[in-house]
Every structure is written in structure tokens, then in C-alpha cells.
Amino acid sequence: MASAAKRLEAVSGTAAPQISFDAVTLQLGGKTIIENLSLGVRPGEFLCIVGASGCGKTTALRLAAGLYQPTGGKVNFDGQPMREPRREIAIVFQDYGKALLPWRTAAGNVSLALEAGGTPSAERPARIEELLRTVGLPGHAGKYPSEMSGGMQQRLQIARCLAQEPKTLLMDEPFGALDAMTRQGLQDEVLSLVAASGATVIFVTHDLDEAIYLGDRVIGLLPHPGRIGIELKVNLPRPRDQLSTREHPEFLRLRRQLFDFIKATEQ
Amino acid sequence: MNRAVIIWRVASFLVAAGFIALWQLIANLKLVSPVFLPGPDRAWGALVRGFSSGDLWSKLAGTLEHMAYGWLAASIAGIAIGAIIGSSRTMRTYVAPSLEFLRPLPVSAIIPVAIAMLGLTQAMALFVIAFGAIWPIMLATIHGFAAVEPRLYEVARSLQMSRLAVIFKIALPSASPDILAGMRLSLTVALILSVVCEILAGLDGLGHWVLLSARAFRSADLFAGVILLGLTGYVTSVAMSLAEHRLLAWQAAQR
Ligand SMILES: Nc1ncnc2c1ncn2[C@@H]1O[C@H](COP(=O)(O)OP(=O)(O)OP(=O)(O)O)[C@@H](O)[C@H]1O
Ligand SMILES: [Mg+2]
Numbered sequence: 001m002a003s004a005a006k007r008l009e010a011v012s013g014t015a016a017p018q019i020s021f022d023a024v025t026l027q028l029g030g031k032t033i034i035e036n037l038s039l040g041v042r043p044g045e046f047l048c049i050v051g052a053s054g055c056g057k058t059t060a061l062r063l064a065a066g067l068y069q070p071t072g073g074k075v076n077f078d079g080q081p082m083r084e085p086r087r088e089i090a091i092v093f094q095d096y097g098k099a100l101l102p103w104r105t106a107a108g109n110v111s112l113a114l115e116a117g118g119t120p121s122a123e124r125p126a127r128i129e130e131l132l133r134t135v136g137l138p139g140h141a142g143k144y145p146s147e148m149s150g151g152m153q154q155r156l157q158i159a160r161c162l163a164q165e166p167k168t169l170l171m172d173e174p175f176g177a178l179d180a181m182t183r184q185g186l187q188d189e190v191l192s193l194v195a196a197s198g199a200t201v202i203f204v205t206h207d208l209d210e211a212i213y214l215g216d217r218v219i220g221l222l223p224h225p226g227r228i229g230i231e232l233k234v235n236l237p238r239p240r241d242q243l244s245t246r247e248h249p250e251f252l253r254l255r256r257q258l259f260d261f262i263k264a265t266e267q
Numbered sequence: 268m269n270r271a272v273i274i275w276r277v278a279s280f281l282v283a284a285g286f287i288a289l290w291q292l293i294a295n296l297k298l299v300s301p302v303f304l305p306g307p308d309r310a311w312g313a314l315v316r317g318f319s320s321g322d323l324w325s326k327l328a329g330t331l332e333h334m335a336y337g338w339l340a341a342s343i344a345g346i347a348i349g350a351i352i353g354s355s356r357t358m359r360t361y362v363a364p365s366l367e368f369l370r371p372l373p374v375s376a377i378i379p380v381a382i383a384m385l386g387l388t389q390a391m392a393l394f395v396i397a398f399g400a401i402w403p404i405m406l407a408t409i410h411g412f413a414a415v416e417p418r419l420y421e422v423a424r425s426l427q428m429s430r431l432a433v434i435f436k437i438a439l440p441s442a443s444p445d446i447l448a449g450m451r452l453s454l455t456v457a458l459i460l461s462v463v464c465e466i467l468a469g470l471d472g473l474g475h476w477v478l479l480s481a482r483a484f485r486s487a488d489l490f491a492g493v494i495l496l497g498l499t500g501y502v503t504s505v506a507m508s509l510a511e512h513r514l515l516a517w518q519a520a521q522r
Binding site for chain 1: 421
């Protein structure tokens with residue numbers, strides 16, 4: 001119930017932002033990648049970011065993770081300036097194959113986050129089992145990542161991120177490399193995981209449908225340099241449903257609007 | 268074990284048996300004087316005699332000790348130095364060229380230097396063996412540390428892992444296949460240099476035994492020593508392979 005209240009707050013916009021970009025500019029190698037980006041993400045909000053390839057989505061997410069420091073402006077987390085990455089902010093990378101430790105089993109990979117968070121070793125096995133069950137990998141604890149399919153590896157990465165007990169979950173095209181069926185299944189799983197934990201999410205994707213399906217709000221970035229070009233509030237009922245949500249007139253209207261925007265930026 | 272493997276094993280065994288038979292034939296026909304070439308029968312006899320009198324045991328133990336100490340010292344120093352150089356880009360750019368200069372230097376060239384500084388002592392042997400054996404390990408470690416997936420460092424940063432945890436949980440395991448391969452190469456180097464040092468400095472070991480036997484024209488004893496050295500090389504390398512196999516079980520899963 002608490003998370004539902006939080007979500008309502010997030011959507012209605014009364015809460016103070018958990019992550020805020022304040023006129024953020026980032027230059028890399030003498031090139032301005034992000035310019036004057038201002039953005040607030042409220043606690044419990046599910047924000048999706050879309051945009052053409054190379055417009056700075058990943059860069060924006062890395063700024064939110066503290067992996068980059070802005071060259072101008074400020075990134076704040078809970079009102080404090082972000083100086084470095086922190087455990088409360090978990091990041092799910094698109095290239096799950098590179099983000100997992102190949103020499104550790106599924107259980108070992110989840111354990112990495114628990115070890116870093118100081119969970120006593122006696123409590124880890126139970127936590128690991130619970131987390132693997134949560135992401136739909138029960139009974140795979142002893143497998144190495146290389147013995148798992150792409151979808152399973154991405155689930156495993158999500159499990160490790162959940163082990164951080166993050167306040168914010170950053171996801172960079174997490175399902176980009178997966179087939180359509182696996183993708184839809186994981187979309188619903190992420191939605192229910194997030195609903196259960198009340199975490200704030202910033203979700204980067206290429207897929208406009210995915211963005212609308214998942215998000216409370218969708219932001220479209222303009223390229224060269226990256227800045228906000230469109231901002232849409234998604235007033236679709238939750239829990240969402242793969243069939244009825246995607247047929248909802250509001251869904252179709254938003255989809256049309258977003259599609260036109262992306263098309264215009266690509267010219 | 269499948270059929271192909273069994274056939275290969277049998278074939279390689281037959282080849283070895285064939286060599287021994289040929290050796291016996293040459294010795295029996297006295298194609299080479301028995302003073303220089305004993306047959307496998309006499310070499311075997313010398314082995315049995317050496318072990319039952321205990322002489323060969325102590326020589327073998329001596330060589331194994333030189334080899335082990337030198338190799339362990341090389342491994343510890345090689346991994347530590349390699350880790351420091353490999354994990355920093357600046358270190359790599361500044362130090363790597365000097366390493367490339369030192370590496371092809373034959374170890375035999377530094378033996379006189381070592382003898383001049385340390386005398387004909389165990390310390391000299393340890394230094395020479397370790398110096399020769401450190402290169403494959405150190406270079407492999409540098410390579411392994413430099414090749415750690417950058418994404419994993421980002422994972423470590425977002426988990427706020429300590430420096431020590433990053434080294435032991437990310438960098439070292441990631442570099443372990445390279446490091447173990449380097450350690451295996453060094454094993455052979457350590458054995459060769461143990462023998463060389465024993466011969467040069469008269470240290471107790473198989474090298475010394477081989478030298479003395481040759482001087483006294485005891486060819487059977489000489490061959491017993493050589494056979495034992497070959498076996499030492501073979502057994503240590505098999506043991507190393509087994510250890511690698513166990514430690515890198517995750518890699519087998521990857522293929
Ligand atoms: N380290 C860097 N140094 C210089 N330029 C960079 C660096 N990283 C990214 N860029 C440039 O910044 C721009 C935005 O990159 P970014 O990866 O954020 O785009 P993206 O929106 O995530 O693209 P995609 O959809 O292809 O993943 C690109 O033009 C890229 O070439
Ligand atoms: Mg990207």
C-alpha cells in the first residue's frame with residue numbers, strides 16, 4: 001500500500017525529486033554531448049527516455065549513476081550532489097554478457113552485491129535464493145552465466161541489482177538484445193518488481209511502445225547536443241496488460257505523438 | 268572417455284615403447300660405446316640402485332626444492348608487480364618498453380652477475396631461478412590485468428567496492444587464466460635453471476649428480492639422472508594442468 005501511495009504521489013507530482021538534473025552540461029573529448037538538461041524524477045516514478053541513436057541517452061543515464069560528472073550544472077540525489085556512484089543506485093547494463101562475472105555462478109554473481117553491501121555470510125544463501133526466485137531463476141543458482149540464455153543472464157543482472165536494495169534503478173536498453181517474447185515477459189516482471197519495491201526507475205529504450213507501456217512519463221531527447229525535445233505524461237491504468245494496454249486509445253495517441261517526434265528528429 | 272581418446276593414448280604409449288625398444292637395440296648392438304650409452308636396462312638398474320641407496324632421493328629433493336622456491340618467489344613477485352603495472356595505464360606506457368628490453372635478455376647473461384654479487388650459494392641459485400621464471404608470469408599478469416572488462420569496473424564502482432575487493436574479486440579472477448598459463452611456462456624455466464645453477468655452483472641436486480656421473484663415466488647413473496629430470500618436468504606440468512583445470516572450471520563452461 002505504501003508503494004501505491006508513493007506512486008500516486010510520484011505521478012501527481014507532489015513529492016520532492018529523488019534525482020534531479022539542474023541545467024546539466026557534459027562535454028567529452030571536446031564535444032558537447034548533453035546540453036542544459038534539466039529534469040526531476042520523483043520517488044517511485046517510472047521514467048522512460050527515448051531518442052534516436054547517439055542522442056545521449058546512455059550518457060544521461062551514466063550521469064544519473066554518477067559514472068560521469070557533469071562539466072556544467074548539477075546532478076542531485078535526494079538533494080545531495082552526486083559525486084560518485086552509490087549502492088542505492090543500481091544500474092542494469094544492456095550488455096549483460098560483459099556486466100556479469102563469468103567465473104562466478106548465478107548465486108556468486110548475486111552474492112557480489114550482498115558482499116559489497118555487508119550482508120553477513122550466514123544470511124547470504126537465503127537472500128540469494130529469494131532474489132533468484134524473484135527474477136524467475138530458481139534452481140539455476142549453480143549455473144555459470146555462459147550456461148544461461150540471454151534472457152536468463154539479464155534476469156541475473158537484475159537480481160544482482162535488486163540485491164543492492166536500490167532506491168533507484170537505472171536501466172539502459174535492458175531488453176534490446178532479447179527476442180520479442182522474452183522481452184514482453186521481462187517487461188511485466190520489471191513492472192511487478194518495481195511495484196513491489198517502490199523503486200524509482202529511469203529506463204532507456206529505443207522501443208517507443210515499450211516506453212509508453214512501462215512509463216509514468218516518457219521523455220524524448222533531441223540529438224547534437226542531447227536535450228529534451230518532448231515530454232509526455234502517460235495516463236494509463238496500472239497494472240498494465242500486454243493486450244489491453246497496448247490497445248488503449250490513450251496508448252495509441254501517445255504512440256502516434258512519440259512516433260512523429262522521433263521521425264522529425266531523424267530528418 | 269571416448270574411443271578416439273583411448274586410441275590416441277594407446278598410440279602414444281606404443282610410440283614411447285618403440286623408442287625404448289630402439290634404444291635397447293642400439294645399446295645391444297653396441298652402435299655407441301657402452302661407456303657413453305647404457306641400455307634402458309642398465310639405466311633402470313641405476314635408477315633402482317640410486318633410490319634404494321637413498322642417493323637419488325636426496326638429489327631429487329634438492330632439485331625440487333630449488334625449483335619450488337624459485338618458482339614460488341617468481342610467482343609472488345611476478346603477480347604482484349604485474350598487477351601493479353597492469354592495472355594502471357600510465358605504468359603500462361612508461362614501464363612496458365623497459366620490460367620489452369629486459370625480457371629477451373638471456374638469463375644465462377645474468378648468471379655471472381649473480382655469481383659476482385652472491386657467490387656460488389643457494390641465494391645465487393634462488394635469485395637466478397626466480398629472475399628467469401618471473402618473466403612469463405609477470406608479462407601474463409600485466410596482460411591479464413590490462414584486459415579486464417571495463418564494464419566490470421563500473422559494476423564495482425556502482426557497488427562501491429573497496430580497492431582490495433576490486434583486486435581480489437574482479438581483477439585477479441579475470442586475469443587468472445593468463446596468470447596460470449604464465450606460471451606453467453615458468454615451471455619449465457625454473458627446472459632448467461635449477462639444473463644450470465646446480466651444475467655451476469655444485470649445489471646438491473640432480474644437476475650436480477648428472478655432472479659428477481658424466482665426469483666419472485658412470486653413464487647408467489647419468490642417464491638415470493636425465494630420466495628423472497624429464498619425469499620431474501612432466502609430472503610438474505601435469506600437476507599444473509590439473510590445477511588449472513580445477514581453478515578454471517568456469518572457462519570450460521564457457522566453451
Ligand atoms: N566517452 C566518449 N567520448 C566522446 N564522445 C562520446 C563518448 N561517449 C559517447 N560519446 C558520444 O556521445 C553521443 C551520445 O552517446 P550515447 O551513447 O549517450 O548515445 P545513445 O543515445 O545512448 O545512443 P544509442 O541509442 O546508440 O545507445 C554519441 O554521439 C557518442 O559518439
Ligand atoms: Mg546507448
